[in-house]
Amino acid sequence: MRRYVSLYASFFRMFLKSILEYRGSFVTLVAAVLLVQGASLATIWVVMSQVPSMNGWSLPEVLLIYGLLIFSRSCTQIFTEYIWNLGSMIRQGEFDRYLVRPINPLFHVLAAGLNFEGLVNFPLGLVLIIGTGRTLGLFASPFNIAYLVVAVASGAVIFFAVNLITATTAFWIIESMPVSAAVFENYLFAHYPLTIFPRGIQFLLTWIIPYGFASFYPAAFLMGRDVGALAWLGPLVAAVLLVLGYRFWLVGLNRYEGAGS
C-alpha cells in the first residue's frame, strides 16, 4: 500500500509540473469550468430569486444538493476519471504495456492521468457546501459534520464504482467511452431534489445509477426531510457497488487477449 501511495505521489507531482508548464492553458481551463458551472448556478439563482421555492425546496437547500454532488464527484474525478480512456488505451495497444509492469493494472490506468476539471470542481463544491451549510445552520452539530464527511466519501466511491463498471465494458466492446458518458450523464438529475422527477427517474437514481446517495438523500436528511432508511444506505450502496465494480474489472481483465490481430 505504501509503495502505491509513494508511486501515486510521484505521478501526481509529474502531472502538476505538466500543468504548471502550460499555465495559460490551465488558467483558461479553470475559467471555462467555472463558467460552465456558473451558467447552471446563475440559472438556479435567477429563477429561484423570483419564486418562493422549487416545489418546497429553498434556494440554499437546492444549492446544498448541487454542491454535495459536484464535491463528491470531484473527490474521485481528479484521481480516477482517467479510466474513461480505457477503451482508447486498449485500442492503441497502450494497455498491454500496463500488464507487463509489476504494479496493479487498475492502479496504473487510474494513475495514467489527472482530471483537471475536478481540480476546479473540488473547491467550488466545497464553497457551496460551506456557504449553504452556514446559511442553513448545518455546522452547529458535530454529528452533521461527520454525516457530511461520510456522505461525501460514499458519493465519491459511488461515482468511481459506476465509472469503473462502465469503463470495464471496454474489454468486450473496446470503445467504452460512449457507455461511460451515457450512464454518467444521468448525474444531471442528481443536481436537483429527486422528488421533482417522476418515480421512474427516482428509482433509476436510487437503485440503478445511485447518484442520489451522493447528493439528494444526505441533503434531505440534513434538512430534516423524511427519506427513511435511504438516509443511511449511502455507505452500504457505495461498498457493494465498489466490490461489484472491482469483480467486474477482474472478469474483464481475465478475458482480455489484446486488441491487435
Place this chain on the structure above:
Amino acid sequence: MNSALVSPRRPSAVNMLGYTALAGMETKTFLVYHWSVVVDLIKNLIATIVFVYFWRALYAQTPAIAGLSLDATLAYVLLARIFQPLGSFMLVSEFGHQMRQGALAHIQLRPLDIQLAYYVQNLASVVVALGRQLPVALVALLVFRLRLPTNPAVWGVFILSALLGRSVLFCFDYILGCVAFYTTSAWGLGFAIFGLSLFVGGGLVPLVMLPDWLRPIVLNTPFAQAFYVPISLLSGVAPLSQAPRLLLIQFLWLLGLAPLSRLVFAVAIRRVTVQGG
C-alpha cells in the same frame, strides 16, 4: 512566411462545386462518428427531461415568472433544446486544430474565399446538427405536448432571424478563432466561451427572466442575437409585432461584424508560420 499565406488566391468567380463539396464533407464527418451522435442524443434527451421537470417544480407555487406562464416557458425551453445547434460555435477549436496540423497552408491555397468557405461549412454543419435533433423534437412533441406555432409568418420570421443570428455568431466565432493564431492551445478558450454562451445565449433560461440590470447587457451579445432572438420569436416570448425591430438589430450586428471579422483574420493570419515543405 509563405507568400501564398500573405496573399491567398481569391476566386475569380463563385466556385459552387467547391462550396458544395465542403458542405458534403461536413455530412460525411458526422456519419463517421455515429457513436458520438448516440451519446449526444442521450445527453440531449436527459437534459430536456431535467429542464421540463425543473421548470414544472419552479412553477408549482407561482402562476407566472417575469410574466411568462408555465406553458410559455416550457414552449421556449423545449424549442431551445430542439434548436440548440443554432447557438453552437466551432472555429476556435477548428483554427487551433488546423494550426497544430499545419493544414492552414492547404486551406489558404484553395481557390475559394476562406471566410465564405468556412461560412458554408458552418451552415451545413448546423443543418446536419439540427437534423440530429429530430428525436428530441419528437420527445418534445409527443411526450411533453409541445405545440408548434401554426402561423406561417412566425416560421418565416424565425427562419430569417435564425439565418441572420447564425451569420452574426459565425462572424464573432471567426474573430475568436483568430486567437488560435496567437496561442498554441485555444480549446480552453472555446470551452470557456461555450460556458458563457450557455447562460448569455438564453439556452438555459428565457432572458426576460434576468434582473433589470443584467438583461440589457446580455441581450446585446452575439450569443443572444444568434439564439435567444429567433427562439423567442418562434415560441411567442417575443410577439410577431417586435420582429421588424429585432431583425433590424440582427442585421446591424451583421453589418458591423462581417467586415470586422475579415479585418481581424487578415491581421491575425500574418502571425502564422507554416514550417516544412
